[in-house]
Amino acid sequence: MILIHILLLCLAALFLRLGWRYWSATGREPRNLPPGPPGWPLVGNLFQVILQRRHFIYVVRDLRAKYGPIFTMQMGQRTLVIVTSSELIHEALIQKGAVFASRAPDYSPIRLIFSVGKCEINLAEYGPLWRSLRRNFLSELMNPTRIKQCSWIRKWSVDNHMKRLQDEASRVGYVEVIGNCRLTTCSILVCLCFGVKISEDRIKAIERIIKDILLMRTPKLLDFLPVLTPLFRHQVKAAKELRRKQMECLVPLIRNRKAFVESGGHPNATTSEMASPLGAAYVDSLFKIEPPSRGRLGEEEILTLCTEAIVAGTDTSATALEWALLHLVQDQEMQEILYKEIVECVGKNGAITESDVEKMPYLGAIVKETFRRHPPSYFLLSHAATKETELGGYTIPAGVNVEIYTKWLTEDPEMWQNPSEFRPERFLTGDGVDVDITGLRGVKMLPFGAGRRICPAWSLGTLHANLLLARMVQAFKWIPIPDHPPDPTDTFAFTVVMKDPLKAIILPRQN
Template sequence: MDLLDILILVFTALLLCLWWRYSSTNVAKNLPPGPRGWPLVGNLAQVILQRRAFIFVVRDLRKKYGPIFTMQMGQRKLVIVTSSELIHEALVKRGPQFATRPPDSPIRLIFSVGKCAINSAMYGPLWRTLRRNFANELVNPMRIRQCGWIRRWAMENHMERLRREALEKGFVEVMSNCRLTICSILICLCFGAKISEDQIKNIESVLKEVMLMTAPNIPDFFPILTPIFTRQLRAAKDLRKQQMDCLVPLIQARKAFLEDSSGGGGDIEMASPVGAAYVDSLLALKPPGREGDCLGEEELVTLCSEVISAGTDTSATTLEWALLHLVQEQEIQEKLYKEIVGRAGRNGPITEEDVENMAYLGAVVKETFRRHPPSHFLLSHAVTEETELGGYTIPADANVEFYTAWVTEDPALWKGPDEFRPDRFLDGDGVDADVTGAKGVRMLPFGAGRRICPGMTLGTLHVHLMLARMVQAFKWFPVPDDPPDPTETFAFTVVMKNPLKAVIVPRFSCR
């Protein structure tokens, strides 16, 4: 350790002491209760020493402190909200007050280009502009119909890849195949380009690393220690360069195509007409609060990465969990198959209109969202100004964390919450459940209120179409002597610790 490192450590220690002294004498009155923390680190060391997932720590604290409690994690104050009533009050009834985001760590800011992304932008004009553009250009009904060919093209590749893998290995790996297909759809929606499977895999791999790099870590809780975390910052900058190297060529090819649609695009096949790709709208966008007239390549990469990453992981995770239950419970799979055949036939194409009219398919997907929400927490919220919730003070500088998984497990809201029963959404306790949370919070796979996921309809459509097509074409069985393991782990979304493998048999040979 050289002299500079020693000076940095001493300076940082002094700052920490000053911060601790200040925070301990200026604590907001009437904070929600919570566990007592250690000097300087708060509850962070206690969580680390438990050596288990944070969600299990939160479950235990909920039992002790009730539906709303506080944790001091280093410099970050976390107010954790777990009850249906308080989540609904905060996100829906008082949505604008709870609609902003807390400050980001230096590592996250590298990837968000100073919070220029729909998910991370502070509540205000920039966020409104980005979200409105997304809604108009990607998820409006006309655009969804116009881009139907992309889903059909990707689905044919998906089915062929499943057949090939089943012949080569004797089984298929569900998550990797679903991720690849959804990623190919979203890349084409963003850039209007058809690219090779190897290129898709490379982009998917880099964006997965970005998501893991930006997951909460020690630097998030001690921004004051940023000078010490030089290795992490270097790794983040190297990864950002990889991300740029993956996606900038697609942006440049699209620009060339827009300038000369008769032959632009170079070696990259541009398949979407002018104006039909998401990046087309971003190239002309002039969001408020950003330097320059238009978005630069850094911002374009961030905004397109956001769409690809969020849409790929949540949809693929949902498909894997849904197929786990179909593999384990053959009667549910057969009931779903009969509905699909009744609507689309044994070998007929499955359209967006078809899946909208498949009630049992919708029930299977909803029950998967309930039983296996993609994340146990929503993205961190913050209040626009100090306010009150549940009789307690919520400081303006606190991270407000909504632990929504408990809502789907609450026996006061669901009968047999640990059971997988799609029929509950047809004639049981799930009939009136609202996945948007607007009418009341019983499940929140996409969040609620002002910051609800803007890609909800598109992601749900992809899940419905892919699940229906896979069940129409194949009968799904567990791998002999290797039963599926439903143990959960965290990889941005909550996934199966041991990815699902299944034996598939073409339906015509089952008759």
């Protein structure tokens, strides 16, 4: 009985503290926040959303219809301002990009475990640390010289990908797209980050851990009520155990690469798996960088930054490829048009290079239409204002979560003709011809974000999607499994994926 009383007193104290924070944030003085649904005391709209038992995007769609293109939700200790219209998104991310370039304070103990106190490009608040990390990433991985220097990595991984598809088709009669594409993009990014060629089994182990981390970091009740952290100790304990496994899996790659660098690039028994020359791996730059407020990075920070690069590029590219192939399987005429373009450019058996895909407009149109019709996520990562500012005639306080809902952009009939149709031609002669996917000239689709927080590897992800799709269509004709047509129903994981993963029969092209 005494223990129960103690527990009740603790809960009361926690909720009083939560109530004080909520009142402090919302009740001191009237603020011109965007309108929004009335909430419950202390927890706002949090339990109202949970009790609906449907995904958050459907709640947002309903609220948009009621409150307009910008509205406010109080989710526990977090104030969310939801922005949904093209004009307001462009105003926030481009016209006022510097003001909305930060991240809201994140007190989730689980995310802080995996980000080492937000030492990530995506999560770091706008300031010197973020600038230093992002500048280093762009100069080391995204400059044209480095992309050309690392073309052999893509060729090696894509060649393995094609062999794996053939083997799987001969064993079971069909191939599963998403698993193979994830494995290949992950292998490319592991090699880009650590400069190594490692076995497929080790790549699979890395991929499994990354998938577990993504699931662990998805929004949970604890994220909106961090004041209740003591009641969720088992989740925090599980996160720490997963972090330990991540360290065991990836730190040896960091240490081996460091030994390789310190030896002047001379491989030995320990570093024999090193394949990239000195300076060509992303991790090489992390050994030298000393970002503001951090100094020389330790193994945990280096691990976090490399994992971030692998995570960001693996699922987004693989998911795009699955959706693109879904439409090619369903529309054989579209697939034949693409195949003819590939043959005209490089021949039936010619090698496809980075420069070749730039000469294939229909290929590019298919990938762009895939990003439009099936964006990797329906929200961007949360933004936050660096200071109190105005948006759409409303006051946006500094530090609140500004959530950019991008799915509506691709569904808006005022911006797209027949938006529910998959029509690559719209990017050749239609309403997509002048679309800028970076959002600078206007916002019609944002698969990679926009402004200062645009995904720094967006061009690399697009390149990987183009290369893999071209190679797969050049080598194979993709057809549905008899009596098992693909189901386009989507579901929500880290990215928006097919609920029933795409399986297809592949027929080798005639030489």
